[in-house]
Amino acid sequence: MPAAAALEQTSALSIEQVERRVQSESRSKRSRDRRTEIISPILVTGLLLVAWEVAADFFQVPTYLFPAPSKIVAACIDNASLLLRESWVTAVEIVLGYMLSIVIGIPLALGIFHWPVFAKSVYPLLVSTQAMPKVAIAPLFVVWFGFGLLPKILIAFLIAFFPIVINTVMGLSAIEHEKIFLARSMGLSSFATFRLIRFPNALPSIFAGLKISITLAVVGAVVGEFVGGDSGLGYQLMVANGNMNTPLLFAGVLSLTVLGLILFGLIEMLEHFAMPYRERANGATGAGTM
């Protein structure tokens, strides 16, 4: 009895008080984590930029070789309207090429998944198109389709569609056979099984493919502009390069990066919209692990 009383004494807090303390600690820890998540990358990037600026100034690096950040920012501001206009051109090429790879890639994947014979006959061809360096055939596209929009869209498509096909096929095939058994015991038709079970089951994998592809579509459009363009960010890069206007070259690369990030972000937003259940589940596990 005295020993038990002593034990009681050591913890003066009631369990409710402990609860409140643990809750508030966890809340403040989470907001602290969120703050460092935002602040630390900004801080690191800022430090790098400052180091770059100082080094460029200190070592007297010629601007045409490696411009300081301030020069690049100046180039961005001076050429803002040009960069915006060219970004728009490139964005249109990327988006159209990307949409083409979805429109062709997903049905192709469905066909491959559905008809094994079709899969066997198409697969070697598909892999060959991937093994073939698209950059090498880009000039051919210029010969065939000229300098307009079409060859850029086609190159973007050719580079981007493969991961969509592969990931969609993988997602559709990777399903527990119990889910299919369950569907059959419920009397679901194969189309209803596809709509209610197979397709939603494949969505995470499909979105993984879509996210890889959007970055590839950017590469494709720029390659197209390099080879035979008269506008677009890729074309401006070539022009800036020819003029030894390195700050503009950097500004162009920066614009492409921003463009790529925006497009990737859009796909991620779409993903969250299509699979809200994943978000919430992740949040729950995140809160559970300390």
Added chain:
Amino acid sequence: MQAGPPAAAAIGPESAYLQIQSLSKVYPTDDGPVRALDRVSIEQRKGEFVSLVGPSGCGKSTLMMIAAGLTSASDGQILVDNQRVTKARTDIGIVFQNHVLLDWRTTLENVLLQAEARGMDMAAAEIRARELLAAVGLGGFENKYPKSLSGGMRQRVSICRALLHDPVHLLMDEPFGALDALTRDQLVLDLQDICSRRSVSILFVTHSIAEAVFLSDRVIVMTPRPGKIDRIIDIDLPRPRTLAMRQSPEFAAYSREILDIFLARGVLREH
């Protein structure tokens, strides 16, 4: 109390609901054919709870999938109400060892998948789904996604899904196999409660002797590789059965009988 044919004859064809007649399943492999089931015959009456007990690889799950019309037999046939089963049966509810819930559907939506698939009246189905969920202690979890439920809760949801359309036949393939001992006990009690309140025949696959004796009207003991019926044991214990009854001498005798078969067949070995 002897294997296959005599026990089957004892029931009589007119009262049998499910008849499995000399069913064999052979898988072709590169090393020659593998016998999974060797001329198995089982009969189940309406409203009867029958367990298949046996070690892993005795073909009991295969037998169940064939009984559901989901896998084809190599030989023999299955009759339900004297009708031969030739395609997937849709008059059943089915529960797998894995809960097989759909991640993108909430608890309620997962249960309602059954109604959606069958084109049932959705409003009535939702009321029923909520009742079923409440009955297994999942009231308040209707809008949670499977990822945020525990293993036992998920399996409860899948049982509710299997019961939503009031099937005449419930097939359960090691439904509690992946759960911890306490959760198993609770679900076994829940299941007994559910069956007592409706007329449903249950075919139950397990490798837990205690579970089989506790739940069943009859236990079918199977031998491993190839799967054959070793013995059919009628469990004559009063219902509802309680956890305390597991300590009773009758219960112990039934468990012992099954255990002895496993010892005799080398499924279990004492050192």
